[in-house]
Amino acid sequence: MNRKPLALFAIALSLQIIIPSLVSSVKAQPTSANGSQSIQSRLAADVTFEPPGSDKPDDTAGGASRGSGCPQEVIITGGCVVPLMPGNRDGLTVTGRPTFFIYVPQNSAKEVFFSLEDQNNKNIYQTRIALTGKSGILQFTLPENAPSLEVGKNYRWAFVVVGEQGLRPDSPGIQGRIKRIEPDAALLSQLQNVTPIERAALYGKxxxxxxxxxxxxxxxxxxxxxxxxxxxxxxLLKSVGLEAIASQPLLN
Structure with missing residues (x-):
């Protein structure tokens, strides 16, 4: 008896069972970029912030201490402009045109004034940023027409809310320090081909x-x-004492 036809029939039958199963498995995989990114964000390391050591901005950029600050109960009721910064309001950056974040309470002001000084207290850039009247977290990136921050230099920034009577000595405002540093080779290598959440975790460390x-x-x-x-x-915001505004929406 010739068994070859039976063997071929068995192989064909197996393929009919396996191939649809493989096709079904492929179709079940997420195909959207958002789906893939969502999985990656869940698998990424937690974003934590480890305060810098010797690289931190120094006092040559002028005073920027928290002072009396803004009490938590006042922030909750929307009464203060708050920088999204660690408690000492010192921050490092690796770019010449960093992004700043501030919480703005709901108010009638139409603008916020931003200024940047170098470590010799010389004003190098200033501008006005439109407000929507809504409470939330505003972000501002130093634009192309502003001088690029230099590596190793200290700078002082300030945001002041402009009321109906314009800028006044008692206008609500905040200030802080920033220093640009050069990222080391190890960090630059780790930053290759990573997602934003993974990038945040690397910078935080x-x-x-x-x-x-x-x-x-x-x-x-x-x-x-x-x-x-x-x-x-x-x-992340709670870890630096900003729990009162941690759930506020991003405005832009």
Missing amino acids: KGIWHETLASLAQARKLQPTDANLVSQWEQ
Whole structure:
């Protein structure tokens, strides 16, 4: 008896069973970029901030202490402009045109005034930023027409809310210090081909505040409904004493 036809029939039957199963498995895989990014964001390391050591901005950029600050109960009722910064308001950046974040309470002001001084107290850039009247977190990136921050230099920034009577000595405002540093070779290598959430985690471990926050904000904008990213954002702000505004929305 010739068994070859029976063997071929068995192989064909097996293929009819296996191939549809493989096709079904492939179709079940997520095909959207957002789906892939969402999985990556859940698998990424938690974003934490480790304060820098010797690289931190020094006092040559002028005083920027918290002073009396803004009490938590006043922030909750929307009574203060608050910088999204660690408690000492010192921050590192690796870019010449960093992004700043501030919480703006709901008010009638139409603008906020921004100024930047170098370590010799010389004003190098100033501008006005339009407000919407809504409470939330405003972000501002130093534009192309502003001087680029130089590596190793200290700078002082300030935001002042412009009321109906214009800029006044008693206008509500905040200030802080920033220093640009050169990222080391190891960090540059790790930053290759990573997602925004992974980038935020890498910057946070190095104590580079401005890019930690900016990368995490970018991740949230790409996936605004991702609960993990919302949680990461809130936990990061709480870790530097900003729990009162941790759940405030991003305005832009």
